[in-house]
Amino acid sequence: MKTLVAVLFFAAASAQAASAPYLGSTGFSYPGFKAVAAAKAEGVPVVAGEPRDLVTAVHLLPRCGTDKLIGFADTPEQYQEAVALWTRVLASAGLSAGRPTFEHGIYTLPYDAPQGLVLREFMADPKQFKPKDPADLLANREMTVAAMEKAGLKPVAAWREELEGMLPTWSVYYLAKKEARTEDEKLVRILHYGEDIDDDALAGLPLQVVQKPRDWMRVYIGPELGMVSLIGRTQDELDVKVAKRQGLLVEMGKKMIAVRVHPIAPESLPEYRWQANLYFWQ
Secondary structure, three states, X not given: OHHHHHHHHHHHHXXXXXXXXXXXXXXXXXXXXXXXXXXXXXXXXXXXXXXXXXXXXXXXXXXXXXXXXXXXXXXXXXXXXXXXXXXXXXXXXXXXXXXXXXEOOEEEEEEEOOOXXXXXEEEOOHHHOOOOOHHHHHHHHHHHHHHHHHOOOEEEEEEEEOOOOOOOEEEXXXXXXXXXXXXXXXXXXXXXXXXXXXXXXXXXXXXXXXXXXXXXXXXXXXXXXEEEEEEEOOHHHHHHHHHHHHHHHHHOOOEEEEEEEEEOOOOOOOOOOEEEEEEEEO
């Protein structure tokens, strides 16, 4: 049951997923992406694409909390395996692992990251590459990792993943600049709310679009974007709905970016003729 819960948790995360680049720190000696890839530690998965980078067990894929890793394990042996692995991964990236805990099937591994850095993870949506094509999966991973490095993010480790109940995908763990709110952190993210995205609404924003896998999906690096779609029978009706929703979003602390209005084809929704997409910072 715990494994099933963990798989569902990761499936939900794969469906989701700071405006200025991190410029480095004089107090932190990062070994570098290629140095991590050449790490000699037994079993440390790295981005280099060597055979051991395949993961088939959920307990080896923790989520990144504010200052700790949080994972699921069915047994003490799985917990010990995960902690041993991640202690080595953290050390290879210049981070110090703290005292781990394990209770009710959940383990935590705190860590110290100097100079305002934090560990984050990104799980790719399988729609980013050709279905069940290992070569395209790896090419997609390398393309995204290259964009991350260019944006100033620091990859630590990456995996190809084949988990029960999920399509093959990949994840990358990386160092980013910590902000008071995770929504404001400059991270690798996916925008996909089911409606086609207006690229002109995103133009000029402090973000980098990495990939456009679908008309309704964008992989990007930056703070967290939000999108809401509304429909109306007339433009006047839609205007009222948009004004009301904008007011609610602002009350919730969101920062509006743009509103884009489109006509709806009669054959799609006969009663509704207009649609508005609202874009905002979360």
